[in-house]
Amino acid sequence: MRILLTVAYRGSNYCGWQWQENGPSIQQELETALEKALGHFVRVTGASRTDAGVHALCQRAQFDTDARIPPERYPFVLNRFLPPDIRVTHGQQVEDDFHARFMADRKIYTYRIYNAPVASALHYDTTAHVPVRLDEKKMHDAVQCIVGTHDFAAFVASGGSQKTTVRTIYSAKVERNGALITFTVCGNAFLYNMVRIIAGTLIYIGQGKLPPECLLQALESGSRLDLGITAPAHGLELTHVGYREEYRILP
């Protein structure tokens, strides 16, 4: 049977989701825990290949097994073998042709900025520090132009291998709560580094280094040069991965 897990993690101590030569990955920790629980190795497929330092509240991962573990027991079975900064929060059976990555049709990312003269000691590894005061209203207004279906060719790091750079953004918002500025974006899919490039551009817009129109201009020009920096990985969280209606959870 095919099992879909929901996984949360603080990415600070890992070199990202995928297996890497240079350090432990989330996927590796999960496969090691599964091997201990199941008694045999299984390959896990994640919905999103998060980079080193990126966090997740709701990553998804699937694998196939003949083990007779009730799917809803997987959090309790696996968390015993996982470090405290990785937690399986949910387990369910899915149809055999389900695919955690290709069938995902909605992802939400959250980018957190700590906007105060001194960085946050308590949240130093989950927020990007910007000491210069940012205008969150200006950032929120500027980012609205990305909502809809657009060619995001300008919004991709070199090294991306996608067939098309057209993506649909359902919503985008920037909010402030004290020193914490939160950028939340929901779309059908995202290009490599796309959210971090938007976040870095919004930081530049918020401090007046770039005009608010630069996002619209980049959508038209397709040029990465119209945009700001790629914001640091540790401010980013994969907040949700959702699936289309026809995907049924099996009993």
Next chain:
Amino acid sequence: MRILLTVAYRGSNYCGWQWQENGPSIQQELETALEKALGHFVRVTGASRTDAGVHALCQRAQFDTDARIPPERYPFVLNRFLPPDIRVTHGQQVEDDFHARFMADRKIYTYRIYNAPVASALHYDTTAHVPVRLDEKKMHDAVQCIVGTHDFAAFVASGGSQKTTVRTIYSAKVERNGALITFTVCGNAFLYNMVRIIAGTLIYIGQGKLPPECLLQALESGSRLDLGITAPAHGLELTHVGYREEYRILP
């Protein structure tokens, strides 16, 4: 001149505020950074001796120096020499007879509980995990009896060396935001482990292990046995240390 620093830290990697044999302390890190910045050693006095694993948003620490560093520059001077989980957020000159600990007349502590079947991966070291559903309304109502001036003799861990166990609590509240339950308490001073004993008792009350009246009963009996467990250190944060009106900040 006497300098008062405001210090924030994530306590997870430290054996508490005070110098210890068994590992690095916040005080030690701060004194090491000051020695590098000033060129000579100074002893720092903290407002509160937080335990191992306890966090702070607004701890206070004072020291004396003849250095000609403008007091408001201390965050920038010291943070260069401090690890990212310790930040000096404010520096100011105070009168020579000021005392960070003895003159503090208001402290706020926050205790955070992650109330969900699976622990939080992102906040595993800043929240206490309680998998059983807690009744936060019952907890909030129960804790109101500690507001006012009372003898908190029942609410102290053995090893406390205070002359009196009478303390004044100005406010106490319990709130839920999704899975996060927050207990916030403001008082003139607190006994050793007092907040963690109240938090642990509230957790028992919230799951029905102890009756809501047990807090009132403990105030009357003075017996630690009427209360619940001492909640784990890593859920606790020293949120604020305040000083009486007559304390003047020098120019």
